[in-house]
Amino acid sequence: MDLKNKKIIALGERDGVQGSAISLCVRSAGAEVVLDVTHCFV
Amino acid sequence: MADRLGTEGMVVILGTPNAESSRLYGLTVTEGDPSWAGVLAGANLNLPVYHITEPEIKSQIDPDIYEDQVGLTEIVLDTGEIREALSQVRNGDA
Numbered sequence: 001m002d003l004k005n006k007k008i009i010a011l012g013e014r015d016g017v018q019g020s021a022i023s024l025c026v027r028s029a030g031a032e033v034v035l036d037v038t039h040c041f042v
Numbered sequence: 043m044a045d046r047l048g049t050e051g052m053v054v055i056l057g058t059p060n061a062e063s064s065r066l067y068g069l070t071v072t073e074g075d076p077s078w079a080g081v082l083a084g085a086n087l088n089l090p091v092y093h094i095t096e097p098e099i100k101s102q103i104d105p106d107i108y109e110d111q112v113g114l115t116e117i118v119l120d121t122g123e124i125r126e127a128l129s130q131v132r133n134g135d136a
Contacts, residue, residue, distance in 0.1 A: 001090055003102050007052045009043065009089070011067055016119065017057030021111035022094050026055055028104035034052070035043055 004030035012038040044087050054091040055099065057115075061123035064093055068131035093128055095121045 012019030019038040
C-alpha cells in the first residue's frame with residue numbers, strides 16, 4: 001500500500017499510538033490526513 | 043467522512059494497542075461494526091486498514107519522525123499479533 005497522495009483516516013488510541021503521531025508520520029510519506037482522532041477508553 | 047469524500051484513495055491507519063482492538067477497528071471500517079451497536083453497523087466501507095507499525099507502512103515514513111513519534115510505543119506493543127489480526131481482516135478471515 002503506497003501512502004503517497006492517499007487520504008488518511010488516523011485512528012489513534014491513548015494506550016497505543018496517538019492520532020496526532022500517526023498524522024505526522026503519514027504526512028512524511030506524502031499522504032493527506034483527512035481525519036485524526038485519539039480514543040481513550042479509561 | 044466516507045459519504046462526504048468518497049472512499050477512493052482512502053486508507054485507515056490505526057494506532058491501537060493490541061490485536062483485539064485492532065481487529066475490532068479493522069472489522070468496523072471494512073465489514074461494518076461487528077457489535078451492531080454503532081452507526082457503522084452494516085456499513086461495508088471496505089476501506090484498506092493498516093497499523094502504523096506494520097512494515098509496509100513503517101518503511102514509507104521518515105525514520106526520524108517515526109522514531110520520535112512511535113518508537114517508544116512500538117517497543118511495548120505486540121506488533122506481530124497486531125499484524126496478524128489486521129492481515130486476517132484484510133483477507134476476510136477475521
